[in-house]
Amino acid sequence: MTLFDYRHQQLIEREAPLAARMRPRTLDEFIGQDHIIGPGRLLRRAIQADQLSSLIFYGPPGTGKTTLARIIANTTQAHFIAINAVLAGVKELRDGIAVAQEKRKMYAQKTILFVDEVHRFNKAQQDALLPWVENGTVILIGATTENPYFEVNKALVSRSRIFQLKLLNEADLRQVIQQALQDPLRGYGELNIKIDEAAIAHLINVANGDARAVLNALELAVETTPPNSNGEIQITLAVAEESIQQRAVLYDKEGDVHFDTISAFIKSVRGSDPDAALYWLARMVYAGEDPRFILRRLLILASEDVGLADPNAVVVIHACAEAFERVGMPEGRYPLAQATLYLATAPKSNSVMGFFDALAAVEREREAEVPTHLRDANRDKHGFGHGAGYLYPHSYREHWVAQQYLPSHLQGQMFYQPSDQGYEAQIQQQVTRQREAQLAALVEGLGVALPEVLTFSPTNAGTERWLQRTLSQAGERLGQIRDRLFCLAELQRHHVVLDLNAGSGLLTWEAVRRVPEGGVYACTPNPTDAAALTEQAALLPELIRPVILSLARQDLSAHFTQADLRFDRLIGRNVLSTEPDKVALLQQWLHLLRPKGAIVLAETLPRHTQRLYALIEANSLSGKLYQRLVEAEEAIYTDSSDAMVNWNVEDLVSQLGKQASIDNRQIRTEIEQTITDIQITSTMIERWFSPGKDRPSYRDHLVQVLSTAELKTIRQAFTRSLTNQSVQWHSAIGFIRIDR
Template structure:
């Protein structure tokens, strides 16, 4: 860049709109999108580690798509190339690919190609990009306001990780205002500005989650206001209203807003909510939607959702549509609203969908011969008996007679089930009687009776690895794992922490179900960490759980190793706090808030043996005094029960303001007495031997061990008690956004 180019860039930067000047340059300055960019989440880790694959950001305007791309450009060690699909064509794309090939060939430098408004590339342009994304010449970073599943080449989508950015919340928009008013270099920090609470609230409310709209309005309010004698610029509600008078309706007749809004409209009608139906109707009309399109959808709803519960529904809509064609806008809005409110408030039935049941049966049934008495008798009646036996309904009283009209293989099949309201309800009882009579008639005639929002490209290597890990665990543990994870509301962007992780087995579902959030493992010794790292060696960097080593029961040590602000939506663990003292348990419990988000959950599984070696033996095996053995067995049971912690922890959590519950079940496990098992029970340092010698004579323990030595190979049944503790902090009243 020469001197003149540098001066031009500096001048453009100073004269750029506030929204452009305030773009964040690093992740620390980025506001919002915590679901995908929060501390510890996959996208943040990928940016910080500079190991991004192809990604596509999509979402409404002003949510940070382009800003994220610029942050990536500022933090990557790769060559960064940027194109705008509105201005660029095949030639510019070809030049970018050639530069990428040169950088890769000469310097071994990969290229990140950012394409803004990627949906504006036509099919041939997207097809031209695909091979270079596929062979790794470029890594694509796309940004679009449209749904990529509809507007971007399916092959590109399948090779990219998708992140959906949400409109900013009021709290985040307030932070945007605070930053703009305090930044002395790029914002208004060098001016004396006073903005009233009412003006601030109005700007935030009308911006509708769009940071660009908010900053544009704030800039207009500041630049159009004259400072007083002390240099104070005061922005009151009147100034704010003039700066941003109307919230822009996000609507694209060919995009997500179009389809999502009409979907919300029809579902509101189906749900008989007139207020919601009018709101979505107003949104479409204000955005310029064609009323004839709305009438077409109303006609569909009249058939699909109202149906024969109110046969007049389709008549009313058709009449209102004809009236609209004669009147036009603006007065034509009245028949449109009338049709909407009529369908919303009338009886509902989807019984007409029985037609599709008939279609399905048509495709599934092989033999669908038309019954002979229903065939045309004018051609083959004499030779083949077609039409013979047909009963003419008008020849009978009430113009109806019991006879079958379905093929033989479908006798008794029901496709139309009348609803329980409106016109259909009046027909229901009579139809039931008629169907019963038809079946009776068929029997008499000897006719046989018959009759279900970060999307990611698939990762086959990860799927195969997860399956291998599951298979190695065995069927019993797989069933226990399913029971443990049942009902846990895990989302793709959630961060999961596995406490005292001894095996990857319990973390496998989280690795599969939360790829954009990520999994962290806490271990208590270096040996376990080394073992887990070896098992994870085959996975790439972003797929691997992060391993943290701490001393037992010290959650504060783990907190110090996390990124600033990193917390978890879910913390799980199995057989935790064994051997912990009451003080250690209390400290451990108080430290959970350091790791959990405000709405985070705990799920812990504790499994312990119900019977010890003494209780497992059949009665009379030792020849001891009966009363002595009974007393010893009872003490052994109490010792084993003290190993369990879920019940007292549940009570501790409840007393600390948690909502907690324990699910308890029993499992019968068959095992064989082996030398290894006896070594585990009776070795000089075992917990069982220590407990025994603290309560009973050592000679008795020797007798017990000798008894088991004579039963090597014998099968015994051990009852295991499983307790699953689930807990969540009681919801707090939602606080308003911060005022400054």
């Protein structure tokens, strides 16, 4: 670079717009998008470790896509090439690839190719990139405002991680403004600027989540406002309103926002919410959507979602569409709103969807012959008997008679399911009555013979028990618990998750699979388990490996607070079982959550577990001894000194509400009763009636109230009744979700 080039570059940087000058240079300066670059997230770890794979940043303007690419350029050891798809073509791509090949060959250096507005490349240009991304010559970073799944080559998308950036929230935009006002080198830190709170609120509101828009408006306000006699630049609400007067609506008639908005509109009308329907209608009209497109969708909805519940709906919407054509805009907004309100408040029925069930049956079933009595009798009535046996409905009372109209193999199939809404409620009664009469006639042999029903045989329970016994059965049951817990957790791909009780990794590995752009931490108090998990994790790529920790659960809060790490979800199975103060522990863990984070647990509830006395017949012992056994066993589950068995979900929720000040609406609980077929072996009975090692055994509890002779009698009864017998084992799992 010559002296003149350097001076020219300095001049450009000094005279650049405020939004360009204030562009963050490091991750610490970056504002917003915590869901992809917050502490613990995959992308942040990848940038810091300089271990990037191909990426595509997708989001609205002003959310930081290009800025993230610049930050990567400032931190990576790789050679960085930036091009803009609006200005560049295949020649620029080839030049960049040539440089990348040279860097790789001569210096073993990676090359990152940043393509801004990548969706602007045509198919040929995108195809030209593919082989070099495929063989690792370049690491692609693309930025686009359009949905990459529609606008970017599918082969490129499949080889890239997609990160969606969202509009900045109010707190983020406020921070952007403060950063610009305080920075003395790139912003207005050297000026005496006083900005009213109302002015800030207006700038944030109208900027609509766009950091560039709010900075442009702030720059216009500052540069066009002269200082007063005290040298102070006063930005009032009036000045702010002059600087940014109209909200920029992100609306592309062929892009995601177009389809998402019309989807919200249709779903609001279908859901009979006239307020929401009018709001989304206003959003579309304000953004310049074609009213004819909206009316066309309403005309479809009049049949699809209202149908026979209000047969006049199609007539009214068609009339509104005709009225719009006559009056045009802006008065045409009246019939547009009328059509919307009519459908939003009309009774709903989607019974016309029965046609598509019939269509699916036609596609799925073999081609069936038209029943003989329904065939055309004019052509070969005498030769083949076509039309013979047809019953003419008008010859019967109420102009209807029961007879077969469907092909024989579809007889009894119902495609039309009339709703009980509006006018269709009357149709429902009529159709139901006629179907019952028709079925009765067929059963009686008065119509065409009823076709044979498909065969059915009950499952052999004994065979099923043997097939699912041992570890395979246990694995299946644990898998069900895991899946139910993750369903309740509602993980998103970018979440950072902490497994509170990793153990064998039942939840850890599933979490790794579900949060590929987030991160997983797994904690176990057992060093042996931690070592085993670490060994398993070594088989995974470094960036997606879970972080394995061997810590006591009571130390988790201090450890992660010191590390300044917060989580979107804390998950665990049987975490609370042995903890004496469960509420205090949950209070600590709540502080580890990000806003809108949640703790999701699956806990075996001993108080609801199988009672052993219920497995034997009461008459297998004397009446008094059996009653004493019942009382002794029930006492186990009311022992106030045993934290493992002396609690239930209801008590926990109540205590949390009192001690942790958690609203009951923040807690969701489900208790799932389960019945499992297991075989009682002599080894199990031996374990029940032997002294316990780590915890008191069944015998240890009974011996406190029963004599040695009575225990011997009870054991003999268990041995006689249960050895090698299959029993139904009742238990309960409590699923708990606590939202911050």
